[in-house]
Amino acid sequence: MSSAVLHIAFEQHQVIVEAHSLDIAIILKQWFHAMLVPPLSQMAIARQLIITQLNHGYRLQDSSLLNKTFADTPWLLQAVKYEIVTSLIHARPDLLWFHAGAVAAQDGAILVASPGGGGKSTLITRLSQQGWCYLSDDAIPFDVCNQTVLPFPQTPRIRENTGALVPSNQLATIAKHDVMLTGDRLCTSPMRLKGLLFPRYCPNTSAQLTPYSPAQATIELLRNCINFTYHKQTAIQQLCNITQSCPAASLIFNNADHALTCVLNWQSSGSVR
Amino acid sequence: QLDWEQVVRQAKQNHAYRMVLLGIALAKNVMGATLSESMNSLIQRDRSVSRLMQHACLYMFGKPANPSAKLFVETLAPTPAQPTRRFSPTRFRLAVCDRWQDQVQYGVWRMLVPNVRDRQRVVLPRPLSFLYYLIRPLRLVGEHLRWVEHPRLGSQHNLHPLPTTSQNNLPLLTSDRPQTRTDLDVYCLDDERIIYCSNHELGIALNPSSSMIWDCCDGTHTLEDMGVMISQQVGCSPEAIIEDIWMAVLEFRRLRLLVES
Numbered sequence: 001m002s003s004a005v006l007h008i009a010f011e012q013h014q015v016i017v018e019a020h021s022l023d024i025a026i027i028l029k030q031w032f033h034a035m036l037v038p039p040l041s042q043m044a045i046a047r048q049l050i051i052t053q054l055n056h057g058y059r060l061q062d063s064s065l066l067n068k069t070f071a072d073t074p075w076l077l078q079a080v081k082y083e084i085v086t087s088l089i090h091a092r093p094d095l096l097w098f099h100a101g102a103v104a105a106q107d108g109a110i111l112v113a114s115p116g117g118g119g120k121s122t123l124i125t126r127l128s129q130q131g132w133c134y135l136s137d138d139a140i141p142f143d144v145c146n147q148t149v150l151p152f153p154q155t156p157r158i159r160e161n162t163g164a165l166v167p168s169n170q171l172a173t174i175a176k177h178d179v180m181l182t183g184d185r186l187c188t189s190p191m192r193l194k195g196l197l198f199p200r201y202c203p204n205t206s207a208q209l210t211p212y213s214p215a216q217a218t219i220e221l222l223r224n225c226i227n228f229t230y231h232k233q234t235a236i237q238q239l240c241n242i243t244q245s246c247p248a249a250s251l252i253f254n255n256a257d258h259a260l261t262c263v264l265n266w267q268s269s270g271s272v273r
Numbered sequence: 274q275l276d277w278e279q280v281v282r283q284a285k286q287n288h289a290y291r292m293v294l295l296g297i298a299l300a301k302n303v304m305g306a307t308l309s310e311s312m313n314s315l316i317q318r319d320r321s322v323s324r325l326m327q328h329a330c331l332y333m334f335g336k337p338a339n340p341s342a343k344l345f346v347e348t349l350a351p352t353p354a355q356p357t358r359r360f361s362p363t364r365f366r367l368a369v370c371d372r373w374q375d376q377v378q379y380g381v382w383r384m385l386v387p388n389v390r391d392r393q394r395v396v397l398p399r400p401l402s403f404l405y406y407l408i409r410p411l412r413l414v415g416e417h418l419r420w421v422e423h424p425r426l427g428s429q430h431n432l433h434p435l436p437t438t439s440q441n442n443l444p445l446l447t448s449d450r451p452q453t454r455t456d457l458d459v460y461c462l463d464d465e466r467i468i469y470c471s472n473h474e475l476g477i478a479l480n481p482s483s484s485m486i487w488d489c490c491d492g493t494h495t496l497e498d499m500g501v502m503i504s505q506q507v508g509c510s511p512e513a514i515i516e517d518i519w520m521a522v523l524e525f526r527r528l529r530l531l532v533e534s
Contacts, residue, residue, distance in 0.1 A: 215465035
């Protein structure tokens with residue numbers, strides 16, 4: 001049986017995935033294309049995952065207690081992605097992690113945070129295609145010491161536009177397709193945060209960008225903070241520091257092109273420092 | 274992000290379709306909510322919803338949503354409608370029912386279930402309170418045939434004072450001196466506040482107005498005191514903001530941000 005070993009890395013920590021299924025390995029390679037490192041890299045191992053193929057499905061294991069079986073490939077892939085990302089999050093608990101993406105232009109990055117289905121990935125890939133550098137799509141770490149966001153460049157995946165609002169519990173039913181970003185489209189160094197954007201997809205509303213007060217932006221960041229419970233009061237203080245120095249805005253849109261125009265106008269108007 | 278088709282389906286199953294449409298129509302016309310085309314067409318298809326919406330607005334605000342709309346009461350009442358006349362709640366509730374069976378059920382309920390007017394008419398001791406179920410239909414018939422005078426709520430005739438709660442009684446609340454809990458984490462963002470309650474894992478953002486009210490909740494100021502203090506800061510009369518202060522303090526209380534008095 002053919003197998004492949006992937007080394008997925010973030011900031012001197014790596015997760016090793018041994019996939020005894022070439023199909024699974026190919027998909028994971030695509031999803032973590034920009035985070036792969038050579039096998040002999042001297043990084044600390046945060047986790048080792050093993051995927052074995054069964055007669056009717058797959059098994060996902062690690063060196064400790066993880067032992068799950070999946071009948072469907074999509075559920076396996078989601079579980080593997082979840083284990084990889086959370087392992088890297090746990091490897092760096094000193095960072096504040098957000099369910100957000102980020103893109104960078106000129107001298108700073110804009111953090112784009114929203115719950116699932118908000119249009120975050122669509123907006124980030126559009127900005128990347130406009131020349132902005134891509135940092136992340138799904139999870140982004142913030143270094144509170146240096147006040148910078150770090151690259152976590154999973155391959156962005158955008159949902160098909162159904163033209164309607166889909167309940168959060170049905171988002172998984174909508175097909176996604178990968179947007180491969182390579183070369184100079186990828187940002188490889190930490191970037192100063194210069195703006196916060198909170199998009200929300202709304203089918204019957206034309207694009208509207210509304211400035212947020214620091215308190216509103218703090219609450220939105222709290223909602224999207226993955227490891228808030230690890231830091232609690234410290235996290236809130238850090239978020240207050242961020243929002244007091246960083247302009248924030250909400251963006252309601254139903255058309256990605258109009259949303260892009262709003263963001264570019266906002267960025268060029270001087271509101272984003 | 275509601276699945277409106279599901280909402281409509283469930284409303285029909287529960288025989289509450291017209292009520293739900295009315296609520297949605299009010300949300301659109303009174304609050305400016307944006308509706309999908311399918312919901313708009315459903316509302317337009319049920320002509321009674323438009324009439325009911327006018328009456329709801331008349332009941333709530335003293336004027337219809339659309340002043341030029343013809344009111345239900347004008348088409349049915351034998352006498353010309355007066356601008357300040359309030360629409361009968363009973364007729365309204367009958368009109369929002371989907372089926373005649375629901376109207377009958379409501380009518381039976383209205384006829385039999387006693388309320389404060391029955392208790393005003395006849396005062397019975399608690400062991401005999403079951404007799405109100407007989408007294409009520411007799412009272413209604415008697416008032417309809419004008420054998421008995423229709424009582425007015427609040428009159429001194431056999432009045433039993435209803436129990437009051439601090440949540441519903443403004444005079445009771447204005448004498449309170451609300452005090453914020455000391456175990457909360459409060460973060461100042463210029464003129465805004467972030468409040469974090471670790472016990473309930475609750476984060477609250479206060480805008481500048483509610484932050485001013487929050488800062489006054491130190492256990493020494495009544496709501497009237499707050500009205501005076503804040504009105505001097507914002508340059509308006511205390512009467513103009515007292516209700517907003519009351520609502521804000523109620524919300525602080527609901528979120529358990531205040532010391533229980």
